[in-house]
Structures are given as C-alpha cells and as structure tokens.
Amino acid sequence: MTFYNSEPNEGKLFSEDWEESLTLQELDSKINKCSKCRLGSTRKNFVFGTGNPSADVVIIGEAPGGDEDEQGKPFVGRAGKLLTDILAAINFTREEVYICNIIKCRPPANRNPLPDEIKQCEPYLIKQLKIINPAFILCLGTFA
Numbered sequence: 001m002t003f004y005n006s007e008p009n010e011g012k013l014f015s016e017d018w019e020e021s022l023t024l025q026e027l028d029s030k031i032n033k034c035s036k037c038r039l040g041s042t043r044k045n046f047v048f049g050t051g052n053p054s055a056d057v058v059i060i061g062e063a064p065g066g067d068e069d070e071q072g073k074p075f076v077g078r079a080g081k082l083l084t085d086i087l088a089a090i091n092f093t094r095e096e097v098y099i100c101n102i103i104k105c106r107p108p109a110n111r112n113p114l115p116d117e118i119k120q121c122e123p124y125l126i127k128q129l130k131i132i133n134p135a136f137i138l139c140l141g142t143f144a
Contacts, residue, residue, distance in 0.1 A: 036120040039105035045072030049100030058134040062141035069106040
C-alpha cells in the first residue's frame with residue numbers, strides 16, 4: 001500500500017529518529033513522550049495503538065476519550081465495546097486487527113481534534129500504517 005505522504009523527510013533538512021523505526025514497538029518508544037502540541041501537556045497516557053502488528057485490517061478512530069486516556073489503549077470505553085461487538089458479528093477479534101487513532105492524546109472535554117493537532121500526529125499514523133502495511137483501512141468518525 002502506498003500512502004500519499006510516502007516520504008516523511010520530503011522538504012525537510014533533518015529527520016527525526018522515530019522516522020527510522022522498523023517496528024511498532026520501536027516507534028511507540030520513540031514518540032510516546034511527544035509534546036509537539038498542547039495535548040501532550042494535558043494527557044494522562046499516550047494512546048499509541050493495539051492489536052496485531054501484522055494485521056490485514058487497521059481500524060482508525062478520531063481521538064482517545066476519557067477511558068482511553070486512563071488506560072492508554074484505543075477503543076476501550078463504550079465505543080470500544082460496540083467495536084468489539086461489531087467485530088465479533090463479522091467473525092473478527094480485536095487481536096486480529098490493529099486499532100489506533102488519528103491523534104494519540106485526548107483532546108480536553110472530548111472536543112474534536114483541531115487541525116494543528118491532527119497535523120502533528122499525522123506523520124506518526126502514516127508511519128504506523130507503513131510498518132503494518134494492511135490490506136484494508138477502516139476509518140471511523142468524522143476526522144478519521
């Protein structure tokens with residue numbers, strides 16, 4: 001799968017160390033202390049993603065909510081229960097897919113992500129997708 005922003009260093013003089021990550025675990029360890037936008041100072045937990053790192057299906061949501069911020073995992077609240085039920089109805093489990101969000105930190109009061117917040121996290125999401133290389137991407141929500 002080719003992504004529209006396939007070269008993260010295009011137009012940049014210097015690369016960041018996370019851009020060379022080869023695994024999701026390595027990428028997570030290099031970006032989970034991110035403070036590039038205001039959300040980094042208000043989060044409880046960085047919500048990277050969870051599931052099968054070799055998944056054929058990646059599910060992308062908008063942003064972590066309160067439950068996700070508490071637990072550091074995407075889709076664990078009410079929406080997560082619904083997602084688990086929907087996956088079961090089509091004979092999938094959460095362990096078979098990879099689940100992440102457009103942004104990695106919870107916006108205050110569950111507001112919509114702002115354009116600059118999305119812009120800061122977008123390269124991380126693209127790198128996640130490059131590492132996983134899924135056959136299908138399911139986007140949930142207005143901003144995903």
